Amino acid sequence: MITPEGRQQAEIGKERWWRFAIPFAAASTLLMLMTEPVISNELELGGSISLEYRHFPHRAQWQGQDNKTFTTLIFEPEMNWERSDWRFFAMPSVRSKLKPESTSEVEISELYFKWSGDQTYVQAGIIKIFWGVAESRHLVDVINQWDMSADIDGEDKIGQAALVISRATNIGNFDFLYLPVFRDRKFPTQQERLRPSISIRPSIAVYDGQYENDWRNDFAIRYAGYFGSWDVGLHYFNGLGRDPRLIPIEEGVALAPTYVKLRQMGIDLQYTGDKTLLKLEGVWRNENGQENVALVTGLEHTLFGIGGGSTDIGLVIEYLYDGRREDGIDVPIEPLDNDLFFGTRFAVNDVQDTALLVGFMKDLSNSSLIGAFEFERRIGSRWKLEIEGRWFDDVSDADPLTVYQDDSNITTRLAWYF
């Protein structure tokens, strides 16, 4: 049960996934070396280095957040080794925070071995996968944990240890996923922005009532296929939910991420029309015995060749509903409970793939309006510039996002690819 000793032991045990990753990499590489010699053109090396500069124009809301600018260097080399029916892929990721304080973190983003048979494939290792069709929220995409210290939009995933057995049939693909390791969500530290008033301490996390993040027998089943203009996905997940509740502990000096058991069934559906895509993602969840449903639905419409030129404009409208309880006591708190997303995207369709995306999320139950933009453009053939902004200037006190009230920010990222 929950004791201080248990907590200490648990902290030591938290990085156990490393013990899985390294022997796995060594063993699978060795296996391949033993079976067949490397031929140089089957081995591809590449990756990227990027420098990210994030600026917060407003003074921080919470104590300890003394800095307005943060600089991070991200190094992501990758190795791909392919033979006729198998493949080995590795992509470590090094995130070095340069300013205000200097820290480094190494992650195994992906590291897997894959065997492809006639109608079957088997994949084992640390993987990233994506399920779903919606743009504003990835509701059915429940396999990978997020890295919220990198960004709060849920697009930065943490590699998941998995064994995947997949079978192709005439009506689509069936996957079985065994997920033996649970990864903690990463949160900003005490010194960083985009966090609640009191800091979140992953080191005191609770996993289904235990301090120990043990090996797990989580699993998921996935179907994905299409019928004419309809793309259909179905899934069932049974394991520890990736979204934590944040429980105040030690008289409110810190928040303990608390993960609860989740059983979830979901559907993702897209109709692809001439210029309009219709989308739906829905889940039924049982979290710690509490049942709730959530939904994202909307459309994406593209206006091609605006004004006779080459620019395309995409319009996205999505409605988001989530029935998770507002207080976050029994289930994770959910800011996107009854919201409308409106986004527009300009694709210039030039040589440099210039694009601008602007989006707004309006809470329909309170006054909250948050906005975001993303600009990207390739420079030369190996560089890419990205500028992103987020603003929270009108967040209702009743909205969970109120903790970010003063954390509007702009990020400039320059990446070099090799």
Place this chain on the structure above:
Amino acid sequence: MRNHKWHKSILTTSAALSVILFSISAKAGSESEFDTSQISGFEIAAKSDRSDRGFGSSEVEVRMILKNAAGKETERRLLLSTYEVPSEEIGDKTLVKFTEPKDIRDTALLSFAHILEPDHQWLFLPSVKRVKRISTANKSGPFVGSEFSFEDMTGQELNKYDYKQLESAACGEFQCFRLERTPRYEGSAYSSQIAWVDSEHYQIRKVEYFDRKGDPLKVLRYEDFKLYHGKFWRPHSMKMENLQTGKSTELVFDQFNFDRGLDEKDFTKSSLAQS
């Protein structure tokens, strides 16, 4: 990092590319048996379009060289795989996988061409591992600064035009039929096109495009033809020149490989995600 949400520009590029490249297989003919004096414009086009069947599957590396009016070049590289669907009622399947520029490496596009209903296309975005079904609505506009458009290529399909045979003319070492094609579909940027089809191998050698005012707009030249397996002609250069802006785009093909043993299972929505 790589926090892109919609990726539409990559999407447009690759979608268009697959269509361009697709047209190659539909155009390559092999033999000449017709009495050329009796043949109608439609029949020439039909022969050119239909004669290339039975290649099974192919794979080829392609360089796409974009040149602006000042002569500045930008290059993209991709791997194009094609799977021939035996039925005449269903179009072929293609997979385009980018290798350069590096920031879009492994971005892939799977296309199922259809004769009457819209094509099916799925885009794979490697940075987020996402497979997205995309719209195949025809676009007359140019894309990514290239001089090719969707229309140029999907336009090669036989029934999209009315044909009128013009006077034959010499085209390099060959004598070419000249076919005036008038688009039957709406929203075309062209009033007409003139396709030059050689009378020996029935290969398209050149297409001239005229804008809505009837002025010359673009010229597409097919060059460096090679014969594979004694029956499949393939051009190794397709160069589109814009006569009004001075820009051009050239597709340069490496050796075609018909013996990769690609199977239908290499061209599925799920195999795309695992590519």
